Amino acid sequence: MYRTVSQLDSVMGILAAFFPDLCSRVELPNRSIQGRPIYALRMRAGGGGARRGVLLVGGMHARELMNPDAIVELMLDLALSYLNETGRSYGGASWSALDVKIMLETLDIWILPCANPDGREFVMQQVGGDRMWRQNRRDNPGTPCDGVDLNRNSDFVWGVTGPATSCNPCSSTRSYLGPTPFSEPESKNIEYLCDTHNIKVFADVHSFSEFVLYPWGHAPTQTTDSTKVFTGLATGTCAPLTPAGYKEYMTPRDFSRYRTVSQRVADRIRQVRGRNYVLKSVFEVYNGTTTGSCSDYVYSRHIANASRNKTYGFAFETGPNTGNDVLSFQPTDPEPIKRDAKAGLLALIQQSICAIDFIGTSLFGLSVESIRTIRDRMLANTEAGRGWINLFERVQFPLLGIVLSDRTLTKEAATLVRRVKTLTTQHKKAIVSKEDVDRGIAFLDELAKRTTDKKVKIDLSTVRRFLKGAGGQDVEKVIAKLGKSKPAPNKK
Template structure:
């Protein structure tokens, strides 16, 4: 009923051979501990370099048999949808053909169905409850390393469900990334621009996100895992310790996890719980924590939001049935809906419009700076970010079907980017009319009432800030949440509370009259 390693490899081989315009089958650099080749699939449509990527891996724990099969089947579902222009429906949840088109034309989708082929082979032929890989642990009679405790993030700290004993199910290995299987995952993170990562496991019906080694807090940025001792093989993290995460990232994890569990529930009513990994139990060296931690340990790396999905319910009186149920069909539908929703939530509208309609580098960087340095610093600003992120996929999907609307949206992106880079720029009435026209067209196209409400909130704010300098517009977004009344928006935030955006180019939008404008030195 479950695919063998050979059958999974055959499926990925056929996809890469027969559909090279969609799939690129890649043999990863290192064979498994027992010498088996490990393969990944890249899915993409259309052109473009250095695209955003989503990386989904399965089979990290050998006995969790259904997830590698679900990943292979998802690849086939995406192929059929894109090739035939058909929707994908899992029970009560439908992803339209246009949704799939947008995902595959906007990003690279990397699928690594079976991280641990040796372990899968052993489960299917010898011991159906085997968890680890099949490394020989010298000097012991015990084999295997828990691949989800082997990554280089607080590695080797025996906190919660982790052990330094080679005979334990949660053995972390002799060193961080000691295993070829985990180094293959690291290779993909190192070589691709991965913005979202999911390690698909079983069981317990959970959507997990960092942190795993400690509770999460957003007030003290000096408390970072980079300052914790590693390799101690003791519970060396103080009980009072909490790991820092910026508020915007906390919001992002919570928001995306919430959308994933909502879409899983739409399939057939299963209620997955979104929570931090630590809320389940303490772990160190996990792959999803490592994926997110990379940009903190090395700021030159891009940020990757790392998730762990725990598919299927717990069946306390039949643990093997929890890991590999007799009929996993319905659980696999839940899992595929979760993976597709993560892909949807990984599309960036501003970046996609920028790369399609203009060079995009300067404009995207300016808007990113406003988002990350200004809006993300206040609760109200983060609510505006959340509003945009929850709406962007549906709105972008609508815009891409209308060339004129897409062009108008691109002009609006350029306008806002130029304005954000010049504190003297004024949001003029003509600019407001252009923005309102785009919003009106988008509102007419979307069918989800919540998105119409979000667009109305944006339109209301546009009317409230006509004639204001862009710095004041940004301040109002930082101070007042979506939907707050005009008199609240009019309350001015002290200028010292806001860092002025760095000017990169003079805006070609309206300026204040000379009598009221401050004199500025010429810029080079």
Template sequence: MSLQIATVLILISSSLCANEKFSFEGYKLIQITPKSVHHIQLLDSWENNPDFDVWNRIKSIEESVDVALSPKAFEHYKSLFKLASIPYTIINDNIQKLLDREQESMIRNVGSRSIVGKYARYTEVMSFISNMEIDNPDIASTYSFGKTFENRDLKVLVLKTSTSQKNVWIDCGIHSREWVSVSTCVWFIDRLIKDFRNSDPVATDLLNYYEFHILPIVNPDGYEYTHSTFRLWRKNRRPNSGSSCVGTDLNRNYGYKWMVAGASLNPCSDTYAGPSADSEVETKSVEKAINDRQGEWDTFVTIHSYGNFWMVPWGWGSTQIPDYSDLYSVSKIGVDALKSVYGTKYSIGSPANLLYSAAGGSFDWTYAVANIKYSIALELRPGRGEPDYNYGFVLPEDRAPAVGEETYVGLIAMIDAIRNLNRKN
């Protein structure tokens, strides 16, 4: 390595760490396996505690739950696990090492000018969609439909042709620590434009029928905070009145079945649903953007990580929606297409049945209130049983292109299936 390149890498590394970041040194990622209904009830109660950071769970007996704990919290809960006879294993004894691995992968890619397949910052993503508009004036436009508490734009890229009839909404990054979600929206934009320019028949047909409204970062304040200060932050960054704790879980704040299940009224909780339904500017802005085009939407997709789940409403409860079979059918087409790329397997179903009940989610609102029949939520890689599973939210950046590619193929297949159904009806 030349001295010049070495100097550049040192400067890059220093700039990435210029802001004082919270260290997760000694934090443990543990896997808990509930053996009884009582154990599940205890996990439910602990999930409201700010020191009990649930990363991923399936709410049933014998299904493991991933939890991150500080050294102090681990000592506290370890004694509670023992008292309740709840088995657990330590799957990573130092979460900071995962974050270091993620940063190393980002430093290796930093020389590339393109942000496609990378964990880009908010300003880079905004520049990317502005450049897409400039470079593709015949099909691309942008609009901003709100400002966050920290005065960042909620900016959407629209891709369409002169014959587009119906709309598709895709958003990413509602939970700020889910970086691979944001990179997947960027990948989707880049690939759809390239496919259209290369006269790919499916991309051409889709853009001739649909307007794609893509919001790459629903929660830009939280997203920037994860890059600059606290990597595992989940909520937005608006202060809470009467509390020193900041932020609301935007995916518990939507005004349908608010606080019915799986949410907290504790402002310090990661699942804090806000002081009232639709209290947050990000929530209200997305709802207004969708309501302003009421009746024009065919599909709503919100992209999260992690776990390999392709989900349909409801999130708030286990009752089956009237359109379940239709949503399952098109989801199966998407899941099969996604699997064809790298063999990644997804489970299909509702959050309440696959994972746990959680009310106030965006796709419950779009299905029930905005009347968007095909309302879908994805939980991207890594999935249980995969080699990368223990990375959780901090999947190394060099995995992001594969996630973006398979997700693009799956979503395009599903959306095309919905378009074909519309043509038949």
């Protein structure tokens, strides 16, 4: 069963009315082509100022009906879990009350569950409607054909065609890219949210095929030739991508991050009821060029304009290919697939948290830019360095709950973040003192004592061993060593 646009809007309105300290509903600046208001909901709890934002979008393609329902249900589930201080389970995938608390108190979670309300209405419209409608309801002038594909209309290599991207409003692809980039009010709302909020992670939820997708869509992704950047490509050509055989660059760090996060999302989905979501780049879906997609656009923004924040853009394709396209898009019982989707989205939200950023910036007002610079410019450039980054990202979520549950530990974490910030700001002359090492080890030991997760304990002991050898060395050498030697767990 599928909810109407007004029912989806009602869920957001009711959440905002019932729980104003937790949920805010915002009408976005651009109404749909047919004049419908389009709403987003922000969820956040606790104090603190600037936060990392996560944006979850559904319903861009009208016929993919399950995802708007799944997204509003997820928000309701999060609100109820937070307020009742209970955990949340979808099949075999569970999150504790503490997990939910961390998500809502460290992030701004934005949802735009129904990005294309006119299209959804048309799918459900009992007279003249079409359940396979995909695009918005733009009346394309001079043609008998309606609709623009909102997921081809973003300003990213726009106007380059492929197997599912067309310049023809009457194309049978149902993927008309529109007259100009961001010509459509519905896609402009995505741009608006990225421009006005600190969106670090984005997920555009589609159906079907059980994929977790990452950039790029216009060309195959490669990590070795940094001269191949989309800003140099011809756009608006209404022709296939040139030059032939072009492959787009992604930094090894970002590629590794995309693969790692996507795998964690897929792992969590598998826990629900055993479905195997496959990791792919957007290009691999049709083995051909897809341009103007939202997930590529959000990730491309920081490359096209260095003053913008980096946003990791993902797309999900929920639900299996049943062999019957109507039932794949609109299963008679969408509940199991919605549970998969909700688990995947929760996993992604969890992966969006940065413990250092939250403790440093949000709780204690410390800029952690120097630490981020070390990560991105020094560690991210080597395989060993990326191994340390992965280790940190792996343990931060389970440990953040322990730290934040104890004010003394929270303060100690902030003190350590402040010290690391000082050392990394002056890293050429700064020395890691014995006191630094002792304090760091005491903190690690306390965490190891409190966690019950064996894998986390192993990771903590790996960090401990490295830290023990860092005393008396200058910071530059310590960072260089991190970039050369992979984290090696103690084999004992």
